[in-house]
Amino acid sequence: MTETTCLDLLPLQQFQRTLLELRGGIQPINVGMVKPNKTAGFTSRGGAGARSNTKTKMQTSTVTLLVITAVLWGNIEAYSDTAVDCCLTTKDTRIPIKIVESYFHQSTDSGCPIEATIFITKKGKKLCAPSEKNGWITKIISHLDKKKTPQ
Template identity: 50%
Template structure:
């Protein structure tokens, strides 16, 4: 009887250990996938992007999860366009300056006030 209890205890310990290892493995895979690696530019285009279609930008550096430095421009339609790093192309830095100089249009919160 004591031997059966010992075998049951050992198999429970084994199953608990296996379950712990499996859950840690799955958690680390999920964490690695959520690092934003899917949002990295893999290549850039030197083709100029018209100012009228761009609403914002982000800078991608190569010291994180992404492999190349790039500028990611976001269009009015939500497309992400990969351009060279600002120091590599003059038109990229001019487009960034244009975006930064544009006034921010904010919608008023709450009810509209009536004019009297």
Template identity: 45%
Template sequence: MMSFNLMTLCTGVLLILSASLWSCATAQSDVASDCCLTTSDRHIPQRVVTSFTIQTNNGACRIPATVFLTKKGLKLCAPFPSENSWVSKLIDSILAGPVRKPSKHRGKKQRKQ
């Protein structure tokens, strides 16, 4: 009788342990991903974009996309670079860095002090 209760207790503990480990593993795989669900062909001005990331459909996201981050913190979803030439050009301009404006000293020499 004693061995039956001990065996029941061990089985119960094992089941509870297994259930808790299963729920932890399931909770970690259900992490919400911030994915683009659709993309827009509408051109995004270079002056509002600060950076970009490429979203692939290999992980949690279902579609490939280019995610542009604006100065206001918005994420704009555009097609994959290979699908639209304007996306590739915008990425190239971001990678090239900011464009410096030429100085306004037209032909005037600055004096040395």
């Protein structure tokens, strides 16, 4: 087993001193040891000034963390609406008017790949039809619009 001299420990002590200084001005007394202080809990360089410097660093870190969180939260919110419920295809099969409760139009402006008219049945199912190109689609839409307006 080889003997360790002070010169062998010097780089480790410098590393620890630098690391502890970056964490708030705590000065190491021995390798891996910190001398307790009755007022602050640790021996700090510079007395009360170092404590307020540590407090300022902590406040800056907290504010930085909050700003980063807010930015990331905003990005999450911005991308959460990308999963839009769209019709990918339409069928020109006639839908019985008595099963349809409501409708809405799907457009490519809303992020969907095709234009469509979506009919919602009384059971809550969504049926995709071409975008008002056929007479039967126009009839259902006008029937539903008449039901909406109070008489």
